[in-house]
Ligand SMILES: NC(=O)C1=CN([C@@H]2O[C@H](COP(=O)(O)OP(=O)(O)OC[C@H]3O[C@@H](n4cnc5c(N)ncnc54)[C@H](OP(=O)(O)O)[C@@H]3O)[C@@H](O)[C@H]2O)C=CC1
């Protein structure tokens with residue numbers, strides 16, 4: 317079986333494919349996203365798409381998905397789709413969800429995440445998505461980030477529009493509060509994770525509470541610097557696969573979900589091979605970031621969340 321069809325169980329009884337297609341897309345690359353998504357689903361066998369209100373690609377994804385469903389190439393229930401609520405819409409996650417569903421042309425999403433444990437001072441339509449003052453500083457609202465999750469819980473319990481809820485960019489401190497103050501354990505915490513950023517304490521905390529960890533930016537984001545690590549290249553040679561296969565298997569072999577992105581249709585068509593990484597291979601990969609941690613996505617709004625290695 318292809319690694320793209322492998323699934324793991326979530327704490328609410330649903331299952332998630334262990335590799336999801338990342339969909340962040342710069343404006344000039346948006347025209348190619350249709351082709352990439354079709355290649356991902358039809359040629360490679362992807363069954364999981366990770367998107368967000370913030371990415372501005374949901375109308376494109378909606379068109380492609382509708383096309384694929386109408387062509388009978390794939391069924392809605394066979395594709396796992398995640399979207400997220402942005403901090404600018406923290407007061408009204410229902411509005412965010414309804415906009416995402418309308419753009420995606422779907423009745424429900426499989427997973428709905430709180431994108432960041434933050435509140436931004438934007439208008440009721442979430443504009444601007446990242447409000448800044450004249451000195452460029454992000455203008456946060458005075459809200460409690462947990463209020464958004466509490467509203468998401470309510471929607472999860474009382475509608476059929478989301479099959480599961482979770483969080484993203486939550487630190488141990490954020491999760492601790494969430495677990496004490498709400499009665500729905502998130503199924504997922506989506507965080508930056510790769511051999512240069514193993515975040516063992518946060519991952520252990522999530523494992524203990526049956527929260528599956530999803531690794532975003534598994535290649536280190538733009539330019540894919542983590543693919544260039546000598547050990548990653550050595551392991552790719554040892555197993556006769558691509559460095560990208562090693563980085564995806566680093567997560568799936570550890571019970572996590574990986575969300576790689578590529579806007580190159582030829583790369584996408586290749587999918588990812590399953591690699592029999594040994595315990596020693598994994599130990600060596602973990603040692604890279606344990607010795608010299610490096611975070612690549614350092615959004616200026618994220619520094620006070622309490623996630624390690626922001627500076
Ligand atoms: N919740 C959150 O806050 C966040 C969520 N995410 C999610 O995670 C996804 C992935 O993270 P992202 O930051 O986009 O970046 P990735 O770590 O997935 O890296 C993407 C880069 O890797 C390159 N690449 C992909 N495959 C290969 C390959 N085989 N060989 C060489 N280069 C390759 C891509 O180039 P090319 O296109 O040319 O192939 C691109 O430059 C996002 O798209 C999004 O869905 C990401 C960040 C934050």
Ligand SMILES: O=C1Nc2ccccc2C1=O
Pocket residue numbers: 340368537613615
């Ligand atoms: O919040 C985000 N910041 C990002 C930067 C690069 C790619 C994805 C994202 C997000 O989802």
